[in-house]
Amino acid sequence: MSLLLSTVFLFAFISGSYAGIKTGVAAAATGAATVVTGVTTAVSAAGFTSAGITAGSYAASMMAAAATAGGGGVAAGSTVAILQSIGVIGLGALGNVATGGIGALVGLSIYGLIKAVSK
Template identity: 55%
Template sequence: MDPTVVAGAAVALAAAPFVLGAVGFTSAGIAAGSTAASLMSYAAAANGGGVAAGGLVAALQSAGAVGLSGATSVAVASAGAVAGWMASCFR
């Protein structure tokens, strides 16, 4: 297996919790004034005033609060592997 693919998966998986926190999805909730707050506001307006359970904002907040689930970890690592593979195509 191409080491770039493995590195992409590892970096994506390791970076995900930091990226979630940086955009405002924290263990204490959505940070005021953050990108996450803007996304939540947009989602609430689009859904008639509430954020849909099981939607993107809810899933990201859950991941920010308690970490990535097994299935989400697989999805994030897979996306990182694809990014690594694509990067290896341009070497």
């Protein structure tokens, strides 16, 4: 979190105004929300849903391949198991913080690029 705040204040210093801080925070919040929502939406669209793996989906293909490789079962902790867990319960607190932090940095980076190009 301290890296995020330092980055926001760095952009504010570069922009030279309080408006820079507000814009930096807005860019970080937008990036965080977009990435968290995007990850869960992508996992669901792939077929990992709260009702289970959707038949005929990419998730079903992944599960079939994992089961074949695992001798008939899907191993706990495998990619398929983790994605199904995300499909059922979401990212959880730690997952939201991690993906939100990445999204915030992406949002701030885009804000910085736009700011640099518009000068």
